[in-house]
Amino acid sequence: METLLTANQASHQSREARKTRDYGVGLPARRAAVGLLTAILVKGQPLDDALVNSPASREMLSMAERDRGLARAIVSTAIRHKGQLDAVLDAFIDKPLPKSSGPLREILLVAACQLLFLNTPAHAAIDLAVHQAKQDRNARHFDRLANAVLRRVASEGPALVKEQNGPRLNTPAWLWERWVKIYGEGTAQRIAQANMAAAALDLTVKQDPAAWARRLNGIALDPGSVRLSSPGRIEGLEGYDEGGWWVQDAAAALPARLLGAIADKHVADLCAAPGGKSAQLAVAGARVTCVDSSKRRLVRLNENMARLDMDVTTVVADAAKWTPDEPFDAVLLDAPCSGTGTLRRHPDIAHLKGPKDLKKLAALQERLLRHAITILRPGGVLVYCTCSLEPEEGEMQIERLLDDFAHISIDPIRPDEVFGHGGWINGQGFLRTLPYDLVIDAHESSGIDGFFAARLIIGQA
Ligand SMILES: C[S@@+](CC[C@H](N)C(=O)[O-])C[C@H]1O[C@@H](n2cnc3c(N)ncnc32)[C@H](O)[C@@H]1O
Numbered sequence: 001m002e003t004l005l006t007a008n009q010a011s012h013q014s015r016e017a018r019k020t021r022d023y024g025v026g027l028p029a030r031r032a033a034v035g036l037l038t039a040i041l042v043k044g045q046p047l048d049d050a051l052v053n054s055p056a057s058r059e060m061l062s063m064a065e066r067d068r069g070l071a072r073a074i075v076s077t078a079i080r081h082k083g084q085l086d087a088v089l090d091a092f093i094d095k096p097l098p099k100s101s102g103p104l105r106e107i108l109l110v111a112a113c114q115l116l117f118l119n120t121p122a123h124a125a126i127d128l129a130v131h132q133a134k135q136d137r138n139a140r141h142f143d144r145l146a147n148a149v150l151r152r153v154a155s156e157g158p159a160l161v162k163e164q165n166g167p168r169l170n171t172p173a174w175l176w177e178r179w180v181k182i183y184g185e186g187t188a189q190r191i192a193q194a195n196m197a198a199a200a201l202d203l204t205v206k207q208d209p210a211a212w213a214r215r216l217n218g219i220a221l222d223p224g225s226v227r228l229s230s231p232g233r234i235e236g237l238e239g240y241d242e243g244g245w246w247v248q249d250a251a252a253a254l255p256a257r258l259l260g261a262i263a264d265k266h267v268a269d270l271c272a273a274p275g276g277k278s279a280q281l282a283v284a285g286a287r288v289t290c291v292d293s294s295k296r297r298l299v300r301l302n303e304n305m306a307r308l309d310m311d312v313t314t315v316v317a318d319a320a321k322w323t324p325d326e327p328f329d330a331v332l333l334d335a336p337c338s339g340t341g342t343l344r345r346h347p348d349i350a351h352l353k354g355p356k357d358l359k360k361l362a363a364l365q366e367r368l369l370r371h372a373i374t375i376l377r378p379g380g381v382l383v384y385c386t387c388s389l390e391p392e393e394g395e396m397q398i399e400r401l402l403d404d405f406a407h408i409s410i411d412p413i414r415p416d417e418v419f420g421h422g423g424w425i426n427g428q429g430f431l432r433t434l435p436y437d438l439v440i441d442a443h444e445s446s447g448i449d450g451f452f453a454a455r456l457i458i459g460q461a
Contacts (some may be wrong), residue, residue, distance in 0.1 A: 102138025341450025394452030
């Protein structure tokens with residue numbers, strides 16, 4: 001269909017086309033950042049998912065690595081500081097933006113994030129945002145508003161940010177309120193503060209953490225992790241191809257170790273993919289059966305095991321129903337959970353999950369746990385763990401199980417099994433780490449995922 005343009009429209013279009021060329025360096029990254037933020041905040045898609053399966057991820061395929069990195073950095077910073085950014089923007093927007101403004105809110109968030117937290121020169125962040133607004137058929141009616149609001153963000157925003165309680169604002173109310181209730185306000189504030197920093201990269205090594213720490217310029221953490229502060233591309237790191245290590249937070253590496261000496265024992269890893277804990281069990285010499293309900297995730301587990309040159313058996317099944325031919329000596333149940341202990345790595349979780357998800361997940365965990373105790377031999381050991389800070393997914397699950405089954409007892413976890421950190425073990429002998437735990441001299445490499453783990457012994461039913 002032919003489109004007739006007035007002389008004015010034609011000259012406007014060619015001006016915009018020129019600008020698009022001029023903005024060549026910065027525009028693709030900002031466009032991708034707005035697309036990813038929209039996927040998370042409007043469509044409810046997790047960031048990891050949006051990075052491989054969204055219109056923005058498809059655009060990113062043709063972008064330079066530098067631009068892709070910038071887009072990711074903007075999005076994770078914006079999500080981590082979302083409460084603060086919203087508060088600053090709202091101070092300069094008189095009435096709520098109408099639905100008809102399209103991606104305007106996300107465009108403003110991306111620009112404000114650059115102005116307030118990424119040291120981007122004001123003219124660049126504002127011009128790119130206004131240009132993006134003009135290019136969108138809905139947001140274009142608000143280009144002047146975008147310009148006016150962002151100018152105020154640039155000039156008055158930094159003073160507002162100084163006065164804010166960032167950790168409090170950046171924690172959605174549902175999480176803040178429950179953490180205050182469970183842990184008290186001081187601890188909730190420390191958890192929320194820790195969540196504002198991106199986590200370092202931890203590797204679990206097959207052997208000799210000190211030697212790997214030297215090779216990779218990292219810090220060796222007892223008893224078998226290496227921490228890297230600015231690692232770059234994981235596949236490019238020394239030792240990746242030779243399968244000397246795998247990515248796993250130092251806290252996530254604790255539960256598998258709680259099974260103790262498992263050489264030659266038959267161990268079931270329930271909910272195993274992508275296999276971080278399966279690899280630990282295999283290194284410890286166990287005969288490992290990995291069960292997961294996701295075929296796709298088990299394919300990834302198998303790829304990981306091939307790289308690491310490890311041999312495990314895999315089963316695609318619902319672990320709440322699957323029954324083996326022979327009972328196991330030990331079971332590790334790393335149950336699917338809300339992941340609220342991993343917000344340093346996955347800040348989007350706080351905005352995607354809510355109390356309803358918690359209820360559903362707790363019901364699934366209960367089914368998995370109650371089935372897991374049936375596939376163990378008498379005297380067998382069960383380690384149950386979740387990367388959640390919520391007692392419904394941890395302590396309460398075990399307490400209910402113990403109330404209902406007299407033949408199950410707690411085998412208390414000892415400080416020497418968890419880096420010597422007695423403070424991580426509660427009065428019942430359960431492991432409970434919080435994201436601000438594991439303080440290491442340089443602040444940027446401190447912290448650990450929030451994990452719960454309990455070790456149980458199965459008696460005669
Ligand atoms: C926390 S992740 C496991 C991480 C893994 N243990 C590791 O260390 O790499 C939870 C896993 O549970 C799986 N899952 C969820 N529901 C399940 C079920 N009913 N039966 C078996 N696996 C399930 C998911 O596919 C996911 O891979």
